[in-house]
Amino acid sequence: xxxxxxxxxxxxxxxxxxxxxxxxxxxxxxxxxxxxxxxxxxxxxxxxxxxxxxxxxxxxxxxxxxxxxxxxxxxxxxxxxxxxxxxxxxxxxxxxxxxxxxxxxxxxxxxxxxxxxxxxxxxxxxxxxxxxxxxxxxxxxxxxxxxxxxxxxxxxxxxxxxxxxxxxxxxxxxxxxxxxxxxxxxxxxxxxxxxxxxxxxxxxxxxxxxxxxxxxxxxxxxxxxxxxxxxxxxxxxxxxxxxxxxxxxxxxxxxxxxxxxxxxxxxxxxxxxxxxxxxxxxxxxxxxxxxxxxxxxxxxxxxxxxxxxxxxxxxxxxxxxxxxxxxxxxxxxxxxxxxxxxxxxxxxxxxxxxxxxxxxxxxxxxxxxxxxxxxxxxxxxxxxxxxxxxxxxxxxxxxxxxxxxxxxxxxxxxxxxxxxxxxxxxxxxxxxxxxxxxxxxxxxxx
Numbered sequence: 421x422x423x424x425x426x427x428x429x430x431x432x433x434x435x436x437x438x439x440x441x442x443x444x445x446x447x448x449x450x451x452x453x454x455x456x457x458x459x460x461x462x463x464x465x466x467x468x469x470x471x472x473x474x475x476x477x478x479x480x481x482x483x484x485x486x487x488x489x490x491x492x493x494x495x496x497x498x499x500x501x502x503x504x505x506x507x508x509x510x511x512x513x514x515x516x517x518x519x520x521x522x523x524x525x526x527x528x529x530x531x532x533x534x535x536x537x538x539x540x541x542x543x544x545x546x547x548x549x550x551x552x553x554x555x556x557x558x559x560x561x562x563x564x565x566x567x568x569x570x571x572x573x574x575x576x577x578x579x580x581x582x583x584x585x586x587x588x589x590x591x592x593x594x595x596x597x598x599x600x601x602x603x604x605x606x607x608x609x610x611x612x613x614x615x616x617x618x619x620x621x622x623x624x625x626x627x628x629x630x631x632x633x634x635x636x637x638x639x640x641x642x643x644x645x646x647x648x649x650x651x652x653x654x655x656x657x658x659x660x661x662x663x664x665x666x667x668x669x670x671x672x673x674x675x676x677x678x679x680x681x682x683x684x685x686x687x688x689x690x691x692x693x694x695x696x697x698x699x700x701x702x703x704x705x706x707x708x709x710x711x712x713x714x715x716x717x718x719x720x721x722x723x724x725x726x727x728x729x730x731x732x733x734x735x736x737x738x739x740x741x742x743x744x745x746x747x748x749x750x751x752x753x754x755x756x757x758x759x760x761x762x763x764x765x766x767x768x769x770x771x772x773x774x775x776x777x778x779x780x781x782x783x784x785x786x787x788x789x790x791x792x793x794x795x796x797x798x799x800x801x802x803x804x805x806x807x808x809x810x811x812x813x814x815x816x817x818x819x820x821x822x823x824x825x826x827x828x829x830x831x832x833x834x835x836x837x838x839x840x841x842x843x844x845x846x847x848x849x850x851x852x853x854x855x856x857x858x859x860x861x862x863x864x865x866x
Contacts, residue, residue: 431555431556431557431558432556432629436627436629437557437565437629439625439626440505440552440556441569443508443619443622443623443626444549444552444553444569445568445569445571445572446572446619446622447508447512447545447549447572447619448549448569448570448571448572448573448576449572449573449575449576449579450512450516450576450615450616450619451512451515451542451545451573451576452573452574452575452577452580453576453577453579453580453583453612454515454516454519454538454542454616455484455538455542455580456576456577456580456581456676457519457580457584457608457609457612458479458480458484458535459480459676459677459678459679459680459681459805460580460581460584460585460680460691460695461584461605461608461609461691462476462480462680462681463680463681463684463691464603464604464605464691465479465531465605468603468605469527469528469531471528472813472819473809473812473813473819474806474809474810474813475528476805476809477805477806477807477808477809477810478532478805478806479528479531479532480678481673481801481802481803481804481805482802482806483531483533483535483536483539484535484536484538484539485539485801485802486536486539486798487536487537487543488536488539488540488542488543488793488798488801491540491543494790495507495540495543495544495547495786495790496547496786496787496788496790496791497644497786498544498786499544499547499548499551499786499787499790500551500783500784500785500786500787503628504548504551504552504628504786505552505626505628506623506624507548508544508545508549508620508623509621509623510620511541511542511544511545511548511620512541512545512617512619512620512623513541513616513617513620513621514537514540514541515538515539515540515541515616516541516613516614516616516617516619517617518534518535518537518538518541518613519534519538519609519612519613519616520609520610520612520613520614521613522534522538522609522613523602523605523606523607523608523609523610523613524599524602524606524610539801543790543793546789546793547785547786547787547789547790547793550566550773550776550777550785550789551785551786551789552629553565553566553569554777554782554785555629555630555631556629559777559778562774562777563713563714563715563716563774564715565714566769566770566774567711567714567766567770568710568714570710570766570769570770571706571707571710571711571766573706573766574703574705574706574707574709574762574766575703575706575707577676577702577703577706578699578702578703578706580612581680581694581695581696581698581699581702582695582696582699583608583611583612584605584608584612584691584695585694585699586692586695587604587605587608587611588604588605588608588691588692588695589691589695590604592604592607594610631782631783647784647787647788648791650780650781650784650856651780651788651791654856656847656850656851657779657844657848657857658779658844660840660841660843660844660847661729661772661775661840661841662792662796663840664732664736664836664837664838664840664841664843664844665772665792665796666795666796666799666800667834667836667837667840668736668765668768668800668833668834668837669796669800669801669804670799670800670803670804670807670829670833671736671742671743671761671804671829671830671833671834671837672739672761672765672800672804673800673801673804673805674803674804674805674807674808674826674829674830675742675743675745675758675761675826675830676761676762677805678805678808678809678822678826679745680694681822682745682746682754682822682823682826683698683751683755685819685820685822686746686754686822686823687750687751687754689751694751697752697755698755701755701756701758701762702758702759704759705760705762705763706762706763706765706766709762709763709764709765709766709767710766710767710769710770712763713766713767713769713770713771714770716767716771725848725849726845726848726849728771728772728775729771729844729845729848730845731767731768731771732768732771732772732775732841732844732845733838733842733845735764735767735768735771735838736768736834736835736837736838736841737834737835737838738760738763738764739760739761739763739764740760740831740834740835741756741760742757742759742761742762742826742830743827743829743830743834744757744826744827745757745823745826746822746823746824746826746827747823747827773789776788776789776792778860778861779857779860779861780860781860781863804829808822808825808826808829811825812825815828
């Protein structure tokens with residue numbers, strides 16, 4: 421007599437998800453601060469270290485992304501096989517201490533290495549967090565859960581402008597044994613970095629949710645080669661989906677990395693003069709974007725076949741004004757233009773993360789998020805800040821012409837991203853309803 425199939429594993433009650441979600445919210449907050457602070461403080465860092473825009477672009481992009489990409493697949497596999505709260509806890513401790521030490525870096529090379537370590541730590545966060553969310557919430561609530569987690573990132577991005585702006589405005593210089601008095605931008609790194617390890621330690625107190633294994637018929641690959649083989653078989657959807665994400669993020673990372681220098685150079689303002697308005701604009705746009713993104717992802721439009729991909733094809737076009745921010749007539753108008761990409765990016769992130777959870781087996785979600793970072797986020801993270809710097813410095817011949825560089829780089833990337841997402845939508849709708857991809861999608865909704 422054949423034994424009946426096991427009943428589906430119940431999702432944890434809402435009360436048991438509150439503490440993990442609070443910690444994930446704080447993790448997103450801190451990694452956004454530690455990531456964005458370099459761009460916000462780009463002008464004083466350049467002056468102190470004596471570097472040009474190209475090397476500043478390397479610090480904002482390649483330094484952060486290099487080891488993150490190299491170690492990404494290993495981290496994704498580690499997350500799929502190990503206790504995720506431990507991976508998250510140690511990752512936060514490592515990157516936070518590296519951020520703090522960056523405030524003491526004496527030269528470009530040391531700063532580059534420390535930023536690379538920050539990138540490695542943060543590379544573990546999104547795959548682990550999204551894997552945890554998939555095991556804590558049913559599909560109909562995942563979009564809102566992802567948006568709640570990522571709202572922390574928007575708050576962190578806003579604070580990355582406000583906190584350094586306040587420190588620089590106050591000309592706060594701490595005195596350290598062996599280092600003497602350090603500049604205010606270095607103080608900002610120290611203060612932001614040293615707050616993170618406590619959150620890392622708190623992760624060890626949460627209850628790890630049980631992993632939800634897919635149905636036997638849809639059980640996915642367990643080894644790296646098999647996981648890559650699955651993604652290759654679904655390349656008609658995966659290739660344009662990942663390609664569109666990469667192109668969008670070339671624009672987004674380039675814009676966010678150079679926002680503060682763009683506003684300071686274009687309107688002849690100092691960091692304290694722009695920090696509060698910039699922080700408020702990013703906060704309102706980012707939180708609104710994640711709120712709307714979560715609601716949209718879980719709405720009838722978002723949950724219908726291909727609905728999230730349709731949304732993703734539209735969002736890059738709504739962000740086009742960000743590429744023209746430097747041509748705006750004043751600071752407030754420029755921030756309003758920049759806010760368009762701060763609004764659309766959260767919505768796109770929610771839709772993208774929910775789509776990945778839908779199209780890959782449960783036992784390779786961490787790997788897939790890490791793979792996405794390698795093939796899409798790594799070139800975008802490294803290339804976005806560097807390309808804008810290279811165009812203004814070598815094509816236009818003047819670092820002060822960064823506004824024109826935004827137009828040349830950002831607008832084509834966003835239009836191409838929209839075209840890629842549209843191609844992914846067409847491939848998704850054309851997939852065999854009895855094929856492997858359809859089986860995985862059905863399993864993700866169970």
